[in-house]
Each structure stands twice: as structure tokens, then as C-alpha cells.
Amino acid sequence: MLEIKRRKTSVVFVGKVPVGGEHPVAVQSMTNTDTRDAAATLAQVKALAAAGCEIVRVAVPDEAAAAALAEICAGSPVPIIADIHFDHRLAIMAAENGAAGLRINPGNIGSRAKVREVVAAAKDRGLCIRVGVNAGSLEKGLVEKFGGPTAGAMVESALGHIDFIRSLDFHNMKVSLKASGVLKTIEAHRLLAQRTDLPFHVGLTEAGTPVTGAVKSAVGLGILFFEGMGDTVRVSLSGDPIPEVRTAYTILRALGIRRRGPDIIACPTCGRTEMDAAGLALKVEEAVRNMTAPLTIAVMGCVVNGPGEAREADLGVAGGRGTGILFKRGNVVAKFAESELYDRLMAEIEALEREYIRTS
Numbered sequence: 546m547l548e549i550k551r552r553k554t555s556v557v558f559v560g561k562v563p564v565g566g567e568h569p570v571a572v573q574s575m576t577n578t579d580t581r582d583a584a585a586t587l588a589q590v591k592a593l594a595a596a597g598c599e600i601v602r603v604a605v606p607d608e609a610a611a612a613a614l615a616e617i618c619a620g621s622p623v624p625i626i627a628d629i630h631f632d633h634r635l636a637i638m639a640a641e642n643g644a645a646g647l648r649i650n651p652g653n654i655g656s657r658a659k660v661r662e663v664v665a666a667a668k669d670r671g672l673c674i675r676v677g678v679n680a681g682s683l684e685k686g687l688v689e690k691f692g693g694p695t696a697g698a699m700v701e702s703a704l705g706h707i708d709f710i711r712s713l714d715f716h717n718m719k720v721s722l723k724a725s726g727v728l729k730t731i732e733a734h735r736l737l738a739q740r741t742d743l744p745f746h747v748g749l750t751e752a753g754t755p756v757t758g759a760v761k762s763a764v765g766l767g768i769l770f771f772e773g774m775g776d777t778v779r780v781s782l783s784g785d786p787i788p789e790v791r792t793a794y795t796i797l798r799a800l801g802i803r804r805r806g807p808d809i810i811a812c813p814t815c816g817r818t819e820m821d822a823a824g825l826a827l828k829v830e831e832a833v834r835n836m837t838a839p840l841t842i843a844v845m846g847c848v849v850n851g852p853g854e855a856r857e858a859d860l861g862v863a864g865g866r867g868t869g870i871l872f873k874r875g876n877v878v879a880k881f882a883e884s885e886l887y888d889r890l891m892a893e894i895e896a897l898e899r900e901y902i903r904t905s
């Protein structure tokens with residue numbers, strides 16, 4: 546059996562959430578509301594937390610957004626990271642207003658004196674800093690030296706800032722390297738892993754629309770995780786951020802790194818299908834999306850592979866002609882008419898979810 550050997554890193558804290566070392570890969574997302582609208586942003590933060598998001602980042606483009614952080618951070622069930630570009634004063638305001646972490650971009654935060662001020666504010670309040678290097682906004686000198694925004698240039702940018710921040714005796718820090726291409730992202734992470742033990746925040750920038758972005762992220766992040774790299778993750782998808790959280794867990798689950806909530810196994814359906822297996826699988830997937838029990842639920846269209854898969858799962862359905870046999874942990878519960886199947890299956894799922902919550 547293949548085993549993923551996690552890269553050895555230091556452990557840092559974003560609020561109460563540990564990142565790195567042996568700690569579970571923490572799932573992040575980012576709000577897409579106007580941060581100045583504290584109520585709307587807080588509502589989205591809470592929705593993300595309910596979906597299993599453990600750290601939420603918010604954009605802080607101006608002073609009004611930095612001011613709104615006070616209300617957002619006070620009401621948030623999870624640590625908030627302030628995403629800062631260009632203006633170091635916003636980072637200091639964010640620290641004062643309750644952010645648990647600051648994401649700064651070495652390519653645009655400005656002089657060392659400014660970084661020094663940000664670090665002092667973070668140190669005073671026990672914040673985490675992410676050095677977030679982006680291939681699209683590297684320091685000019687490095688781009689010239691390396692002949693472009695190469696993986697080497699990204700790593701040198703990251704290390705320059707890491708070393709400087711460490712020289713200020715600040716160590717609660719993680720690092721990210723974002724390039725839009727999968728191969729460059731992997732190359733940069735491999736290089737940086739040889740040079741630092743800081744935890745990695747991983748993600749592909751501008752991954753894309755929901756399907757394209759999920760596929761690109763699964764490929765890129767899947768390789769990084771398989772190589773043991775990645776201590777906190779954000780999947781970037783355009784639009785509603787909730788699917789980012791689900792996609793992140795799906796990637797982690799596929800590699801056996803983390804389990805949260807049910808895993809739905811659905812057959813692709815074919816000419817043998819005599820009940821709406823695909824419709825049932827989608828309906829169940831939607832209904833269980835905020836559940837936490839790590840169940841396997843199989844929805845299979847016929848008796849060829851159906852009973853085998855359904856028996857192996859915690860709960861399974863093997864379809865027949867307008868009917869389905871419901872299995873629970875290897876045993877047949879009963880055969881039901883198709884019209885009853887959804888309710889019967891959901892009743893069993895809900896019972897297992899309650900049991901899981903009671904015992905965990």
C-alpha cells in the first residue's frame with residue numbers, strides 16, 4: 546500500500562489552528578463579499594465554517610475594509626487572515642482589529658522598514674504571517690536576474706523575505722508560491738522544500754471556473770500532497786467559495802489524507818440502468834454536504850457491480866427495475882420502490898451522522 550510521507554515542517558498557529566508538523570492539512574477559503582460590508586462577509590465566513598472551512602481569508606483593499614475586520618473577526622467562528630497588498634498600514638490595522646494572520650506579498654509590500662513594522666504588529670499580538678509569493682508580482686530585479694518569473698525567482702523572493710523576517714526573531718510564519726501553471730508550481734515547491742522547513746500554504750492561483758478549476762487543482766495539489774508538501778490548502782474557484790471547501794476535502798479524501806463528511810460513490814450509469822441512479826446520487830450528495838461523519842455511500846445503478854460496491858460501503862443502494870436494494874454495512878436492509886429509496890437512504894445516513902456526532 547502506497548504511503549504519503551509528509552514533509553517535516555515547523556508548526557505555526559493561525560489563531561487556535563495549528564498548521565504544519567503532524568497536524569491535519571488545514572482547509573482554507575476566501576470570502577468574495579465586499580469586506581467593507583461586515584454583515585455580508587461575516588455571513589459568508591459562517592457559511593464557510595459550516596462547510597468545514599477552518600481558516601478564512603478576506604481581502605483588505607482599503608481602510609474601510611480593515612476597519613470592518615473588527616466586527617468580522619469578533620463574530621467569526623474560525624480564524625481570519627487579512628490579505629494585504631501594497632499598503633503595509635492596512636496590515637497593521639488588520640492586526641489591531643483582530644486578524645489571526647496576515648498574508649503579505651513580498652513583491653508589493655514595500656521597503657524592509659515597512660515589513661519591519663508589520664512584523665512588530667504581528668509579534669505583539671501573536672499573529673501568523675504568510676509570505677505569499679506570486680509569479681505575477683515578483684520583484685523586478687529577480688525577474689531580470691532569472692530571465693523571467695521562473696520557479697527559481699519565486700524561491701529566491703520567498704527566501705529573501707523569510708530570512709529577513711526571521712532575522713527579526715519572528716517565526717510564526719508559513720509560505721506560499723503561486724504560479725498559474727501546474728508544472729511551475731510543483732518545481733517551485735520542490736526547490737523551496739530543500740531550503741526551508743516552514744509550512745507550505747498550497748493552492749493554484751487563478752485555477753478557473755468550477756469544473757476546470759477543480760480539475761486543475763486536483764492535478765496540481767494532488768501531486769504536491771502526494772510528494773508530502775502542503776500543510777494548509779485553498780482551492781481557488783471563481784464564484785461562490787463554498788465549493789472550494791468541498792473540492793479541497795475531495796482532493797484530500799482521494800489521497801487518504803483527510804476525511805470529512807460522506808464520500809459518495811456513484812456508478813457512471815449505462816444501458817443497464819433501470820432507475821435514476823445519477824439523480825439519486827446527486828440528490829444525496831447535496832443533502833449530505835454539511836455532514837461530518839466520514840461515511841462511504843454507494844449509489845449503483847444495477848446488479849452487475851451494484852451489490853458488491855453497496856456491500857463494501859457504510860450505506861449502499863444497488864438499483865433494479867424501478868427499485869433498489871438498500872445495504873447497511875454489508876447487510877441488506879430491504880428492497881424499496883424507487884420512489885421510497887431517497888427517504889430510506891437519508892434516514893439511515895442521518896442516523897449514522899447522529900451516532901458519529903454523539904461518539905466523536
Ligand code: SF4
Nearest residue numbers: 812814815846847849
Ligand atoms: S453499476 Fe450497472 S448501471 Fe452502473 S455503470 Fe455499472 S453496469 Fe451500468
